[in-house]
Amino acid sequence: MKTLLFFMVLASSLYSDAKIYTGANYGFYNESFTNTLAESSNQLASIKLGYGKREAYAIECSLEFLKNNSKIFSAEDANKYAFNLELIKAFELTKHLNPFVKIGFGTGILKIERKLQSGLSYGTFNVGLGAYIPLSEHFDFEVGYLYKAASYEQIDTIVEQTSYKSDINMFYTGLNVRF
Numbered sequence: 001m002k003t004l005l006f007f008m009v010l011a012s013s014l015y016s017d018a019k020i021y022t023g024a025n026y027g028f029y030n031e032s033f034t035n036t037l038a039e040s041s042n043q044l045a046s047i048k049l050g051y052g053k054r055e056a057y058a059i060e061c062s063l064e065f066l067k068n069n070s071k072i073f074s075a076e077d078a079n080k081y082a083f084n085l086e087l088i089k090a091f092e093l094t095k096h097l098n099p100f101v102k103i104g105f106g107t108g109i110l111k112i113e114r115k116l117q118s119g120l121s122y123g124t125f126n127v128g129l130g131a132y133i134p135l136s137e138h139f140d141f142e143v144g145y146l147y148k149a150a151s152y153e154q155i156d157t158i159v160e161q162t163s164y165k166s167d168i169n170m171f172y173t174g175l176n177v178r179f
Contacts, residue, residue, distance in 0.1 A: 008177040018058075019178045023049050029173025032149070034165045036160060040070035044170060046084075050075075054132050054140060054178065061085055064108070072164070073112045073120060073155065082108030086126055098132040106148070117155065118126065124148040124168070138178050146170040 024047050031040040044066045052058020066080040086104030093099055106124040130144025148168040154161040 005058065017093040018052050018099050020054075021052075021058075021178040023048050023050075023174050023176035025062075025142065025144075025172040025174035029168055029170040031070065031166050031168045033072065034167065036072065036164065038070055038072040040068055040072075042067040042069050044172065046172075046174075048104075048131050048176075050088070050176075053090070054098055054134065055090055058090070059086070060088055060102075060104075061162060064106070068110065073110060073152075078111045078113070080108050080110045080122075082106050082124070084124070084126060086128075090132060098134065100130055100132065100144075102126070102128045102130075102146070110152075120153045120155065122152040124150045128170075132176070140176050140178070142172075142174040142176055143175055144172055144174075146172070 012088035024045070026045050027043070029042065029044050033039070044064060046062045046064040048060050048062035050058050050060035064082040064084060065136065066082070068078055068080050084104055084106035086102045088100050088102045090098045104126045106126055108122050108124070110120045110122065112120055119147045125144055126148050128144055130142060130148035133141040133143070135141060148170070150166045150168055152164045152166070154163045
């Protein structure tokens with residue numbers, strides 16, 4: 001019990017200067033499927049909420065919207081919605097540049113129009129890098145790249161069940177507000 005209390009106090013002291021932040025990102029992505037020749041490229045947008053320091057560690061939750069134009073899952077375009085959880089390690093390179101790396105995972109849903117299914121869920125493993133460019137104590141500009149390895153739920157056809165995997169490359173910019 002004393003050891004647990006010690007680690008809780010230590011962790012709270014490490015984050016004593018940490019701040020809550022929120023932000024929004026906008027960018028583009030390219031998704032290529034590993035077991036078929038299909039590909040999708042379009043826009044993405046996300047909103048996020050995080051806790052941590054711009055120059056150290058942070059944990060971030062984001063809600064993501066991806067415009068999907070791939071017709072692999074259904075005849076209609078269907079948008080994707082995802083929830084991501086990521087750990088970020090940033091470095092104070094200079095006063096005006098804080099590069100970071102991030103790692104995490106996500107889950108999402110893709111609405112489809114099929115006779116046997118109306119939606120597909122998927123999971124992702126996320127790895128990325130980028131930089132914060134501080135504008136002031138409370139605002140920073142963010143630019144980044146994120147790679148996602150996605151695995152989709154099986155698609156039910158009358159004859160067989162098929163599952164898909166894809167590689168997603170995302171490039172984005174954003175603005176963060178720190179409280």
